[in-house]
Amino acid sequence: PARLVPRLRRxxxxxxxxxxxxxxxxxxxxxxxxxxxxxxxxxxxxxxxQGRVGRAVVVRAGRGTIxxxxxxxxxxxxxxxxxxxxxxxxxxxxxxVLRVNVVQMGIPLxxxxxxxxxxxxxxGFLPGVTLAGLAVLGLGLAVLRGGLTPEKGAC
Numbered sequence: 001p002a003r004l005v006p007r008l009r010r011x012x013x014x015x016x017x018x019x020x021x022x023x024x025x026x027x028x029x030x031x032x033x034x035x036x037x038x039x040x041x042x043x044x045x046x047x048x049x050q051g052r053v054g055r056a057v058v059v060r061a062g063r064g065t066i067x068x069x070x071x072x073x074x075x076x077x078x079x080x081x082x083x084x085x086x087x088x089x090x091x092x093x094x095x096x097v098l099r100v101n102v103v104q105m106g107i108p109l110x111x112x113x114x115x116x117x118x119x120x121x122x123x124g125f126l127p128g129v130t131l132a133g134l135a136v137l138g139l140g141l142a143v144l145r146g147g148l149t150p151e152k153g154a155c
Contacts, residue, residue, distance in 0.1 A: 002058055004074040004109070006051030007034035008100070010044050017102045035077050035100040045098060048073035048110050064120040072109030076116060079104055089117045 009029065011017045017036045020027040029036070032053060037044045056070035056078075070076050080086075082099040088107050089095065091114055100106035107116055 001079040002056035002068050002070065003032070003077050004052065004054030004056055004070050004072065005033055005035050005077055006047070006053060006074050008037050008044055008047055008075055008106075009034045010037050010039055012039050014038055014040075014102055021101060031101075035075055035104070035106055036102070037098070037100060038102070041099055045096075045108055047075055047108050050111075051075065066118040068116040068118070069113070070109060070116065071113045073111045074109055075100070076107040076109050076114075077101065077104055078107070078118065080118070083120065085120050085122055087119050087121065089119075090114050 009020075011020065017038055020029040020036060021031075024031055051072075051074035054071055054074060056068050056076055058066060058068055060067040061080075066078065066080060068076065068078060077100060081103050082097065082105045086097040086105060087094065088097045088105075090107065090109065095107055097118065098106040098108075105118065107118075109116075
């Protein structure tokens with residue numbers, strides 16, 4: 001699920017955010033009107049003025065990819081779990097993916113209709129593939145040079 005909210009509320013800690021999420025009425029939190037930003041995550045992003053509540057449609061969701069259509073202005077809140085590996089593009093332009101509501105993703109949207117593409121890249125994947133490729137290349141060179149044969153053994 002995804003939705004558009006007009007406001008971002010700053011809270012001091014994850015505990016404060018969890019308290020607001022667990023008991024919104026007691027904390028004065030309106031989940032359909034705002035999202036929570038934890039102060040320890042850095043400076044809160046500026047949302048466009050005149051944000052509004054709006055519907056967002058998840059067009060496609062697959063392995064590591066989510067495509068959403070929404071009309072701003074406001075903060076697009078995507079109910080998928082936030083992780084540093086997520087990246088986003090709004091109308092083909094890269095934008096940061098914010099952590100909101102402790103575990104969800106937030107993307108500020110300007111006025112008008114937008115296509116938001118979220119893609120997840122596992123951290124460490126590219127360095128791991130590079131190292132594996134170099135290891136295979138090294139083994140291949142050793143075999144070609146006659147350094148590794150059944151008689152000599154690989155150990």
